[in-house]
Every structure is written in C-alpha cells, then in structure tokens.
Amino acid sequence: MTAGLTTTGASPTGTSAARLVAVELRRLWWRRLTKALLVLAVLFTGMTVYGTYQATSSANLEQQLRDYQQTSAQFPEMLRDCQRAQAEARQSGDADADLGCSEMTPPTPQDLGLESPQAGALTVSLSATNAALYAFLALVLGASFVGAEFSSGSLGTWLTFEPRRHRVAASKLVAAAAGGAAIAALGLALTVLGAWVVSQVNRPDPALQLPTATGPGDSVTQMLLRCLLVGVIAAVAGVALALLVRNTGAVVAIVLGYSIVVEGIIAQGLGRGGLVPWLPLKNLEAFIQRGTTYFTEQCTAEGCQSQQMTLSYTHGWVYLSVFMAALVAVALWLFRRRDVS
Amino acid sequence: MDAAVSTVGLRKTYRHRGRRQVAVERLDLTVPAGGVHGFLGPNGSGKTTTIRMLLGLIRPDSGQAWIFGQRVPDDLPAVIDRVGAIVESPKFFPAFTGRQNLRLLADVIGTQRVRIDEVLEATHLRERADDGYAGYSLGMKQRLAIAATLLKDPDLLIFDEPTNGLDPAGIREIRDTMRALGDRGKTVLVSSHILAEVEQIADTVSIIGRGELLAEGRVADLLGAGTQFRVGVASPDRAAEVLRERGLPTEADGAFLRVTTDDGELICRTLAAHDLFVHQLTPLRPDLEATFLRLTSTSGLDAGQSAGVPAGAGLDDTTGGAP
Numbered sequence: 001m002t003a004g005l006t007t008t009g010a011s012p013t014g015t016s017a018a019r020l021v022a023v024e025l026r027r028l029w030w031r032r033l034t035k036a037l038l039v040l041a042v043l044f045t046g047m048t049v050y051g052t053y054q055a056t057s058s059a060n061l062e063q064q065l066r067d068y069q070q071t072s073a074q075f076p077e078m079l080r081d082c083q084r085a086q087a088e089a090r091q092s093g094d095a096d097a098d099l100g101c102s103e104m105t106p107p108t109p110q111d112l113g114l115e116s117p118q119a120g121a122l123t124v125s126l127s128a129t130n131a132a133l134y135a136f137l138a139l140v141l142g143a144s145f146v147g148a149e150f151s152s153g154s155l156g157t158w159l160t161f162e163p164r165r166h167r168v169a170a171s172k173l174v175a176a177a178a179g180g181a182a183i184a185a186l187g188l189a190l191t192v193l194g195a196w197v198v199s200q201v202n203r204p205d206p207a208l209q210l211p212t213a214t215g216p217g218d219s220v221t222q223m224l225l226r227c228l229l230v231g232v233i234a235a236v237a238g239v240a241l242a243l244l245v246r247n248t249g250a251v252v253a254i255v256l257g258y259s260i261v262v263e264g265i266i267a268q269g270l271g272r273g274g275l276v277p278w279l280p281l282k283n284l285e286a287f288i289q290r291g292t293t294y295f296t297e298q299c300t301a302e303g304c305q306s307q308q309m310t311l312s313y314t315h316g317w318v319y320l321s322v323f324m325a326a327l328v329a330v331a332l333w334l335f336r337r338r339d340v341s
Numbered sequence: 342m343d344a345a346v347s348t349v350g351l352r353k354t355y356r357h358r359g360r361r362q363v364a365v366e367r368l369d370l371t372v373p374a375g376g377v378h379g380f381l382g383p384n385g386s387g388k389t390t391t392i393r394m395l396l397g398l399i400r401p402d403s404g405q406a407w408i409f410g411q412r413v414p415d416d417l418p419a420v421i422d423r424v425g426a427i428v429e430s431p432k433f434f435p436a437f438t439g440r441q442n443l444r445l446l447a448d449v450i451g452t453q454r455v456r457i458d459e460v461l462e463a464t465h466l467r468e469r470a471d472d473g474y475a476g477y478s479l480g481m482k483q484r485l486a487i488a489a490t491l492l493k494d495p496d497l498l499i500f501d502e503p504t505n506g507l508d509p510a511g512i513r514e515i516r517d518t519m520r521a522l523g524d525r526g527k528t529v530l531v532s533s534h535i536l537a538e539v540e541q542i543a544d545t546v547s548i549i550g551r552g553e554l555l556a557e558g559r560v561a562d563l564l565g566a567g568t569q570f571r572v573g574v575a576s577p578d579r580a581a582e583v584l585r586e587r588g589l590p591t592e593a594d595g596a597f598l599r600v601t602t603d604d605g606e607l608i609c610r611t612l613a614a615h616d617l618f619v620h621q622l623t624p625l626r627p628d629l630e631a632t633f634l635r636l637t638s639t640s641g642l643d644a645g646q647s648a649g650v651p652a653g654a655g656l657d658d659t660t661g662g663a664p
Contacts, residue, residue, distance in 0.1 A: 015449055023448045032436060153432030156398055157489065160426045161449045163397045163417045339399035 015162045017171065024175035033144050034179060037137045041187040044133045048126055049194030056117040056202040061210065064114045071107045079104055109210065116210040117202050122195035124223050127188060131227040131288050134187045135234035138180030139255060140248075142238025145176050147248030156340050165336045173239050173328065180235025184228045192224070226288055233284075233324060240324075240331035272297035272304075277311050280323055286316030344407070345497050345528035346372035346395060351404035353390050353552075364390040365552040368404070372530050372547070374496075377523035379539030379546035379560070380532040381633060387552035388532040389429055392501050396426055408497065422450060425490025426499035430506075431482040435475040439466055439485050442474055447492050460488040479506040487518065498522055500531045504538060516542050536630040548636055555636040563632055570605050572598040572612075573621025580617045587611045597621070 028034055054060065082101035089097035109115065149155040162168055204210050241251040263281045267273075273296035276282050286292045290313040298307045351368040354361045365387040372378045382388050393399045395406055397414030406413045411420040433442040443457045461467040464484040469477070477485065483503065490498055500519065504512040520542045523529045533539050539546060540560060547557045556563055574580040577598050584591040589608065590601040600608055609619050 015451065019451060020449065023445055026448070027434070027445055030437060030441060148434070152435055153430075154434050156428060157432050157446070157486075158449070159398060160396050160424070160428070161421070161446050161493075163414065163421050337400070339393070341398075 015164075015167075017167055020162060020167060020171035021174045024171045025178060028141075028145060028175050028179050031145070031148075034141060037141050037183055038186055041134060041137055041183045042190060044137075045130060045187045045190040045194065048130055048133075049191065049198060052117075052122055052126060052195070053198045053202060056122075056198060058202065058204060061114065061202075061204050064112050065109075065210075068107065068109055068112045068114050071112070075104075075106050114210060116204050117199045119196045119199040120220050122199055123192050123220050126191045126195055127223050127227045128289055130187055130191055131184070131230050134184040134227065134231045135284075136255075137183050138176075138231040138234035139238040140252060141179050141183060142176035142235035142240075143242040143251035144238075144248040145179070146172055146239050146242035147246065147251060150242070150246040151248070153341070159340060166332055169239075169243060169332050169335050173236055176235040176239045177232045180231040180233075180238075181228060183235075184231025187231075188224050188227055192220075223288075226290075230284065230288060233320065236324065237327060240327045243331040243335045268295070272299070273309075277309075277315065278319070280320070282311060283316045283319040283323070286311040286313060287320055291316070343374040344371050345374040345378075346370065346406070346408055346530060348391070348395075348406040349404060351391065351394060351406055352402045353387075353394060353399065354402055363552055365394070365401075368549065368552065368554055370547055370554060371557065372528065373545055374409075374528050375523070375526050376544035377519055377529040377531060377542050379543030380530055380549070381536065381539050381546055382532075382534065382549040383637065384534055386534075386550050388534075388549065389501055390552075391549075392426070392428055392499055392530075392532060395499070396424070396428065398428065422493055423496040424499065425493050425495035425497070426501075427483075427486040427490060427503060428499075428501045430479075431486035433474050433482075433485065433489075435473070437474055438471050439474055439477065439481075439488075440470040442485065443470075443489060443492065446489055450493060452492050456492055456494075460491040463491060464488040480508060480511040483507060483511070483515070487515070495527070497528045497530065500529065502533055503531060504533070504535070512538075536633055540630075548633055550637045556632070568601060568603050569625040570600050570602065570608060571621070571623040571625055572600055572608060572619060574598065574612060574617050574619050576617060579615075580612055583615045583617065584608065584611060599625070 079101060082099055082104060086097055086099040086101055089099070115121075149158065159165070159168065238251060241254065242248060245251055245254065259281060263279050267276055267279055267282075270276075273294060276294040276296070282292065282294060292311050293308050294311055295306050296309050297304045299305075348368050348370040351365055351370070352363070353365040354363050356362075368387070368391060370380075370391065372380075380388055380391070390399065394401045395408060395413055397417045400414070408417070408420050409423060411417070413420070433439075434445075437445075440457065440461070443460065444454070447454065447457050458467065461470045464487055466481060466484050466488060469481060474482070474485070483506070487500075487503070490500075498519075500515075503515050503519070507515060516538065519529045519531055523542070523544065531539065531543070543560055545558060546560050546563060548555045548563075571594060572580070573596070577593065577596065581591045581593065581598055584598070584600055587607075589611070592599050602608065605622050605624065608622065612619055
C-alpha cells in the first residue's frame with residue numbers, strides 16, 4: 001500500500017455550493033430508490049389514466065345514458081310522490097311541512113357524469129388526484145435521500161470532506177427538490193398525454209348527443225405548475241423532516257400517521273372544525289385546487305348546525321410558504337447544532 | 342515544534358439515562374506536526390469523542406481545539422482539505438460501488454478523477470473497485486476508507502482504531518502505510534487501544550483515561566531510557582559483590598545480574614577494573630503496556646476499563662534493544 005502514496009492528481013480545489021449540488025444530484029440519480037420511485041410514478045399515473053379510460057368508455061357512457069333516461073322518465077312520478085306526501089303531512093296537522101318538492105329539478109346529463117370526455121377537463125381532474133401521489137413519492141425520495149445517510153453513517157464521512165453543514169444541508173434540499181420536481185414532471189407529462197389519449201379514444205358516438213364537458217374552471221397550465229410545485233415542496237419537506245428525525249421510516253410513519261389520525265380523523269373535532277384552516281394538508285389541498293371547503297359546527301342556544309366554509313387559494317399558498325420556511329429553518333438549525341455519529 | 346493538533350480544556354459530556362456522563366474532561370492535547378502520534382487509551386476513554394470534536398462532528402461543551410493553527414470547528418473549512426480521517430468503522434453508501442463512493446467524495450473536494458485510480462491502486466482495491474461496497478469484507482472497507490482519506494493527499498491523517506477487524510496481513514499493511522506517511526512528513530494521528538501497535542509505529546504518544554490526559558511525549562521518553570540492565574559476566578557472584586560495593590543495586594537474574602542504573606558504561610568500567618569482563622549488557626525498559634497500566638492505575642482506572650490489555654500482560658519488564 002505504501003508504494004502508491006503518490007500525490008499526482010491530488011489537488012483539491014475546494015468545495016463550491018454549485019459543485020456540492022451537482023454531486024448530490026449525481027448521488028440522487030445513482031440511487032436505486034430514485035429509479036424505483038420514477039417507475040412508481042409511471043405506474044400510478046397509468047392506473048389513474050386507465051381508471052379514467054374505463055369511466056369514460058363507450059360502454060360506460062351508454063350505461064350512464066340508460067340510467068339518465070330511466071331517471072328522467074321516473075322524475076315526474078317522483079315529484080308527484082313527493083307532493084302527495086307533503087300534502088298528507090300538512091293535512092295531518094303540520095301546516096308548515098316542507099319536503100323540498102319545489103326544489104326538485106329534472107336530472108341533467110352532467111348530474112350523472114354524462115359528458116363527452118374533454119382533454120383539458122380530464123387533465124385537471126387527473127392532476128388534482130395524482131398530485132397527492134406524486135407528493136408522497138417525492139416525500140419518500142427526499143426523506144430517504146438524507147435518512148440513508150444517517151442510517152449508513154456516511155454523513156459523518158461526508159462532513160469530513162465538507163464540514164459547512166448549512167451548505168451540505170442546502171445542497172441536499174436543492175437536489176431533493178429537483179428529484180421531487182422530476183417525479184412530478186414525469187407523472188404530469190404522462191397525465192397530460194393519458195388524458196389526451198383517453199379523450200380521443202373514448203370520443204363518444206355523435207348519435208348519443210352527449211353534452212361536451214365544460215372546460216376546466218382553472219388554467220390547465222397553472223394547475224400543472226401547482227402540481228409540479230407540490231412535488232418540490234414534498235421533497236423538501238422529506239429532507240427537512242429527515243434532518244429532524246434522522247430516519248426514513250420515521251418520516252414516512254409520521255407523515256402517514258399524521259395524515260390519517262390528525263387530519264383524517266380528529267381534525268373535525270378540533271375546535272368544532274375551526275382549526276381545519278390551520279392544518280398543512282388542508283392548505284395543500286386549497287393550494288392545488290385553488291381553494292377548497294371544510295365544515296365547521298356553529299352552535300347557538302337552539303343547537304348546533306354544520307356550516308360549509310371556504311379555504312381560499314391565497315390562504316393555502318401563504319400558509320404553505322410560512323410552514324415550509326419554518327420547517328426548513330428549524331431543520332437547518334438543528335442539523336447545524338446536533339452531533340453526527 | 343509546530344503542533345498539527347492542539348486542544349485546551351476540551352470537555353464533552355453526554356446525557357445517558359437522564360444523567361450527564363463525562364466523555365472527555367479538560368483535555369490538553371498536543372500532536373506535533375510530522376510523524377506518527379499514537380492516541381492511546383482503553384475503550385471508552387474518550388479517544389473517538391476527541392477525534393469527533395476535532396472533525397466538527399460533535400460539539401464540545403467547553404474548551405478549544407486547533408488544527409494547523411485554525412480553530413475548530415469554526416474554522417475547520419479553511420483546513421479540511423489538509424485533513425483526512427477515518428472515524429471508528431468505515432462508513433460509505435452501501436448501495437454504491439467503491440469507485441462510486443470515492444468519486445462522490447473526490448467531486449466534493451474537486452480532486453481530479455485520476456486520483457481515484459491512484460488511491461485505489463495504492464490500497465489494492467482497483468480490481469474490486471466496481472463491486473458494491475455492501476459486499477466488501479471489513480478489510481476492504483478499511484482500505485477504501487484509507488483510499489478516501491488519501492484523495493486529498495492530506496497533511497494530517499486521523500485514523501481511529503484503523504486495524505480493527507483486519508487480518509494480520511491487513512494490520513501489517515495498515516501499519517506500514519501509517520509509518521510511510523509519517524516518514525514522508527505527514528502527521529498521522531492514530532488512536533488505538535492496542536499498545537503494541539502504537540509502540541511499533543508511533544514517534545510520540547498521548548495516553549488518556551476516563552477522558553483525561555495521563556501522559557504525553559515521545560515514546561522513548563515515556564518508556565524511559567532504561568533504568569535497569571541485564572548483565573552477563575563470567576563470575577556473577579563476584580561481580581554482584583563488586584557492583585554493590587560501587588553502590589549499584591544488583592540482584593541475581595538466573596545466570597545473569599539485574600543492575601538498577603541508567604549508566605551502562607559505569608557497569609562495564611566498574612567490572613573491568615576488577616578483571617570482570619561483561620559479555621552481555623542488555624538495557625531493560627518497560628514497554629508501553631506497562632507504562633500505560635502504571636499510568637491508568639495511578640489515575641484510578643480499574644482493570645475493567647483497560648480493555649484490550651490482556652490480564653497480566655506487560656506487567657513485567659521486557660527486554661528491549663540489543664547489547
């Protein structure tokens with residue numbers, strides 16, 4: 001071993017932030033998990049596109065058309081039944097009985113999802129669904145990118161080559177963000193392609209005279225950009241959480257546990273739904289969908305009543321910005337201070 | 342002499358089961374630039390903690406440390422290119438090959454790619470460079486770690502228990518490497534609890550126990566220049582009498598005499614004056630193991646903490662040097 005201790009070529013030129021990011025990007029690409037997550041993004045997208053294909057297939061549309069015609073034919077009788085029941089109730093002493101018959105309207109094709117599939121609308125609908133999947137994959141990517149370093153101990157070796165921890169952490173954040181964007185971009189590109197293919201393949205027979213789906217209420221491009229950004233946010237959150245808890249599995253467990261237990265089960269009970277606007281995933285939903293709704297319980301002396309509230313897009317992105325800034329700041333601070341074993 | 346590494350009052354405690362445990366206590370360490378410096382102490386004595394503090398991996402509670410005059414960890418970036426280190430066991434990305442691991446590290450510091458092949462060649466890993474790191478034997482992992490430290494061609498190399506888990510050939514190879522680096526003017530700081538290993542390769546040594554520095558200096562000075570001699574002479578009884586008359590404490594040692602003095606020439610002159618001619622004069626000096634045990638016992642360390650020191654080993658003086 002001693003014979004080869006020559007110094008040829010050993011001329012370290014120092015570490016720049018850009019070089020560090022480039023190295024981290026290379027490491028990210030070399031990881032098998034990165035490729036596996038890209039494959040999963042493709043598979044997930046394929047599954048959701050296939051689901052849309054089935055839902056908008058000719059056979060399905062014909063069945064929906066039959067359901068529509070049947071419902072339309074039954075509507076006058078349903079209305080008469082309602083009016084008869086209402087009259088009986090009033091005759092039996094309840095003069096104010098109102099069974100809502102006056103609000104009953106004949107069904108429209110749209111009520112039964114009977115629309116001619118349109119690429120833009122399908123893209124928006126699919127993207128909103130798939131964004132959550134891409135976000136989860138990006139989160140796993142970011143968390144494992146750093147978690148693996150802690151579990152293998154290689155972070156200690158890394159820091160003996162570049163001890164500036166903020167720079168090290170920042171390079172990991174940037175690389176993971178790029179990885180999260182790549183996952184989301186691949187998935188969204190396939191979503192756009194899939195939606196277009198479905199709209200072409202499942203173009204219904206003109207004889208059916210189906211109404212054309214109304215165009216998306218949101219710009220398709222803006223929707224795609226927001227979904228792309230969600231992938232970036234999730235990857236950054238994965239890195240930040242991994243810097244905090246130092247374990248990939250723990251990050252995934254925390255996020256899934258929180259999503260299911262806190263936002264899925266007990267969120268509505270927190271302050272009678274009043275705390276929902278301050279939960280991260282609800283704000284993420286508001287960001288993706290340019291606003292969302294939630295329910296609160298308004299209680300008076302006469303009792304409690306459920307009320308639908310709106311969580312605005314602005315609230316969503318401002319909340320997410322502050323939340324992410326705080327999460328990253330705490331992660332960087334702790335990473336700088338903590339011992340690395 | 343310039344110091345490659347120095348610490349003043351370095352202290353580190355850990356919280357363990359709700360209690361603070363001292364890992365390193367007021368450590369004043371000086372590692373001279375150039376040569377091999379042994380950092381000796383039983384397992385759990387604070388060697389690795391000290392090295393981690395020097396490398397900025399953990400933060401000291403108090404005290405100061407410098408590497409090549411740069412305060413660490415604050416100014417570590419200014420000097421990190423001159424430092425190569427292996428802390429405890431080698432740690433790399435297990436899913437990558439040896440070459441991939443080295444390439445990432447080389448790119449971090451901007452070292453030319455040709456250097457990767459050089460260090461792989463130097464550590465005899467070139468043929469297995471494209472195998473996955475997870476499949477490496479411990480010896481290969483250790484060699485890869487050394488290859489990584491050599492990527493920078495550092496002036497200071499820190500090896501923490503570098504021969505752990507290696508076979509005899511691997512141990513010898515690592516020792517030779519460290520010695521060769523020291524001979525080339527590099528500073529090699531090698532921590533070990535294997536006393537014989539340090540004694541063979543180190544020029545200077547620091548001994549710590551329970552996180553405190555017990556002794557520091559040149560190995561020869563620590564061991565002593567030889568306070569006893571084994572003397573071979575034709576008439577040992579007569580010679581013993583003469584030496585005692587001269588005031589030199591002398592006792593029988595089988596067919597030889599054991600004389601307590603640090604002046605071998607005086608023994609020869611005294612006996613020759615009485616026509617007693619010495620045919621063997623061997624300086625006896627305590628080995629590092631004995632010195633280590635003496636120091637740790639006087640500092641209150643029990644035998645249980647002196648891990649790595651075989652029970653009873655090194656308690657007797659051994660011969661060292663030729664007549």
